[in-house]
Amino acid sequence: MPVVNRINAFAEDMTAWRRHLHTIPELDLECHETAAFVAERLREFGADEIHEGIATTGLVAIINGQSEGPTIGLRADMDALPIHEATGKDYASTRIGKMHACGHDGHTTMLLGAARYLAETRNFSGRVALIFQPAEEASGGAGIMVEEGIMERFDIAQVYGIHNMPGLEKGAFFTTPGPFMAAVDEFHVHITGKGGHGAMPHDTRDPVVAACGIATAIQTIVSRNHLATQDLVVSVTQIHTGSADNIIPETAYINGTVRTFDREVQAMVIRRMQQIVDGQAASYDVSAELVYEVGYPATVNDPAKTDTAIAAAGEVVGEARVHGDCGPEMGAEDFSFMLEKRPGAYLFLGAGEGAGLHHAEYDFNDEIAPIGASFFARIVERAQPAGGK
Incomplete structure (x- = not known):
């Protein structure tokens, strides 16, 4: 089965919705206009329930099926990024900023x-x-929605959930059972020494050399403290x-x-990071505080739900264009909070050639929108068929 014909029939409407949303980007939790637009469309479509302010x-929003049954969740993120756009599009x-x-x-x-x-x-059957969701890029809106009880409520x-991916084959799906995207933490090290004249370093306790020592030593966590077969990235990205x-x-x-x-x-x-920071601080006679943020x-x-997702994607784009064992990658995604609470699956949808994610010249490829919408529809119809079979 290819892209759902009915969804294809309103592809122009979807493009118009998307380009309108593109003109009104909102950050983090403050997606007020975006949410209002979404709610207005859902009311037009005849959603049975719309619960706002989460x-x-x-x-x-809840849509009821033809008979009793379980509820399947489908998620989209709504927030934008603090980047000045450079696409030059008429819907920029x-x-x-x-x-x-x-x-x-x-x-969305x-x-x-x-x-x-x-x-x-x-x-x-059942409900959808x-x-x-707001705040995928910053505050972890998925985690907040989970904390506010949406799974139970x-x-x-x-x-x-699905995410578009520039650089991958347009209209192809990519996923894997088990770990798919990494956990992401950040660390901050605040070093205090004693300043002074650059010509008289003996009268100082130099935080610069201490910072260099700490940054170099942190790299040994990957090279000397973990199994080479385990995935781990530790990157120092700023020294000021x-x-x-x-x-x-x-x-x-x-x-x-x-x-x-x-x-x-x-x-x-x-x-190990705490040991390194403490040890290097002592060796350079400075004080250093590690702030590690999980x-x-x-x-x-979930492997079984991934199989369901792969089958649904195959019905939309053909089995040959579904890569169901592409392996994990080191990016991160707050959909993870939802998958901690309920079984499910996350997939990438190839967007074809174009500027990469988080780039000032990036623009979503509207041609893949009917494919993503068809996947969402088919996963519901496959996971919860009418009649409950």
Whole structure:
């Protein structure tokens, strides 16, 4: 079965929705206009329930099927990024310094397209919970919605999400059972020494050399403290210190990211990083404080639900264009909070050639919107067929 014909029939409407959303990007939890637009469309489609104000601007809409049964969750993120758009499109962002540089406008559109189709056909049993989520990029809106009880409140039994991916074959799906995307943490090291004249370093306690020592030593966590067969990334991404060539500064700051899949590996990184910071501070006679912030957990696909998702995707684009064992990658995604609470699966949808995610010239490929919407529709009809068979 190819892209659902009925969804294809309103592809132009989906493009119009997406491009409107692209002009009004909103950040983090403050997706007020976006959520209002979504709610208005859902009312037009005839959604049975619309619950607003979850995680500030998130919403969950319910569409009932033909008979009793469980509830399946479908999720789309709505927030944008603090980037100044450089696409030059006539539907470019009207908000200076904000743009949809990750395609969340497209994700929202795909779920709206599925909602319109599902509300019209209702060719399934049970209920569909359409989850429109803010703050994927910053505050972890998925985690906030989970904390506010959406899984229990709407009795969601399984949950699915997709993300567009530039650079991958247009219209092809990519996923894997088990760990799919990494947990993401960040660390901050605040170093305090004694500043002074650059020509008289013996009168100082230099935080610059201490920062260099700490940054170098942190790299040994990957090279010497974990099994080579385990996935781990530790990257120092910022060092800030100093103001002039003849001044040894008083302080220095180090920042970076850690990506893991295994909680024991994560715990080892935290332990070793603290030991390194303490030890290097003592060796350079400075003080140093490590602030380690645990972020999104690993995105782990349920194997059985991944099989269901692969089958649904194959019905839309053909089995040859579904890559169901593509392996994990080190990016992170707050959909992981939902998968911690309920079994489900997350997939990438190839967007073809174009600027990458989080780039000022990125633009969602509207040609893949009917494909994503068709996947959402088919996963519902496959997981919860009408008549409950």
